[in-house]
Structures are given as C-alpha cells and as structure tokens.
Amino acid sequence: MLITLTEAANRIKAANKILITSHVQPDGDAIGSTLATLLMLRALGKHAQVFIDDSVRKNLQALPHFEEIRRPVDGEKFDADLLLILDTSPDRIGNVRKLTDAPVLNVDHHVTNKNDSGDLYVEHEAAATCEIVYKLARELDAPISPDVATCLYTGLATDTGFFQFSNTRAETLAVASELIKCGVKPNFISEQMEKKSLAEVKGLAAALNSLEMFYDDKVAGMTIDYATAKTFDSTEGFIDEIRVIDTVDVAFLITERAPNLCRVSMRSKGVDVSQIANKLGGGGHIRAAGCTLKMPLTEAEKILVAAIGEAI
C-alpha cells in the first residue's frame, strides 16, 4: 500500500525494535541511508540494527559506524517489530527476508519499485533514498549528528554522480547544504569514494580494451570476463568512462561475477533503460539501471544488445 511520508514516520514512531536493510550489491545510497537511519533511530531510543546480505565495497567501509552492519547467517532470527527496507523493493534484500516476519515499511526512490507486500513510501523525484531519509529525520525530530550527515551526504553524492546527473534538483542541493551545516566534510567523502585498488584500475584498462560499438555508435558496451572480474570486487565508475562518448545514448557494462552469472549496468542520455532492465528481470532509474543475467557472458551480451536495439 502506498503511504505518505508522515505515515511512514508514524510507523517508525510506533515501532521499538527495527531491523533496517537495503539491497545486495550495496551502493553509497544503500549503506548511507541504512547507517544514517540506524544512528537516528538509536538516538530516538529505539533498538535498531542494520543487516545487509552482501559484502560492502571498501570505499563505503570508511563511513562512520560501518562496523555495526551485520550480515545474516543461516537460520538466524532477529526479534523485530518493523522491517525497514531502504533504496530497494523487498526482492533484493537476500536472506535478510528470513530474519523476521515483522511488517514491512519500504522507503525508496526507484520508479521500478512496484512492491505491494507492505507499506511503501516511494518518491521518484528524490535523487537518492538519503534525500528521503533526511526528510524523515525532520518528521521524526531526529537529531542530525555529523555522522548521520556524513552518511546521508554520501548517498546523495553517489546517486547523483557528485551532483552532476539529471536527478540533481534544487532540493537535492538544499539538503546537501543543510548536511554540510550539520558537519559534513565534502572533500572527505569525495576522497574516500574515488579510491580504487591497483587491481581495479587494471580491470578498468581491461574493460576499456573490450569496448564495442553498436547501432551506428549510439550504443557502447564493455565486458569483463570471470577470470578478470575475480581479481577485484567493484566496477564502480567504469561505465562512466564510455558513457561520455559523444555519439553514445546507451552505455552498458557486463561483468561475469561468477561462471554463468552476469551483472549488467546500463546508463543512458535519453532512452529509458529502467524499462530494458525491467524486461530482463532487473530495475533501476530512467538513466541508470541494471539486471542480473544467469547465463554465459557471450549469451548475456547478445540478449542485452538485442533488448537495447528494440528500445532505441
């Protein structure tokens, strides 16, 4: 059921033991929004815990209180009266779903979120879930400590490509401005987020070597095979290197994360790539979307290129 922000805040006010989670393959918005919410809810006297069912890339481990995040173990249960799912629909939280049967409160900004298994507050215009969590904090009268602000700013910055993408609105910058007043050091966050390991930079070089162009150079794609992909854990930012090609509308990156398991990222300047991702079982936003294809890399590429061809 769709609810309002005030209703979402009321659900939180009424709960005492809150399990907070977000999507697998967590990004800055997933980690930033869950950690910020954890700190706020604890400051309000709630018993709260973050569980994420995946590893977290090293850059994001620099966020304050990162060590509080737990990964569910097999058969584990968590005593909660609310399951708060941020930045995704409930189908992408992995085994966190098995930790509790508590009612779901889902807060998200993805157009592809059609969750109807609980209460959903979704704001498509919000640049990041962190932007919504900031508004929730105001509704809840929760204090925004420098640590909370740092987490929220990270989600805003990473989901907007550091305030460059089309989802950057006046409101986004107004929230960022408030967060800086609350103690954020923007350069600290930028420096942490841009760090790459040597293996990642070499992986980027290999990815660029695989560049292929399709449909009169309107589509650019890169692939990373398993042998290369297993040497590093993040491809953050790789796709942006080919999105910039002047003729390109749609850019894609396919990473073979395990044999027959391909992670697809897409970026666009016009075409709605969330529709393409949705058709292939994934989701996302108009200009940034993704999906997972359980098949060999060459087959995944064929299917993806055909699906993009239909859309452009």
Ligand code: AMP
């Ligand atoms: P990425 O390319 O990983 O940065 O993802 C871009 C956008 O697509 C993000 O908003 C993701 O949440 C979304 N997305 C990526 N992969 C999937 C997937 N397998 N299912 C649903 N949404 C996805």
Ligand code: MN
């Ligand atoms: Mn996310």
Ligand code: MN
């Ligand atoms: Mn997000």
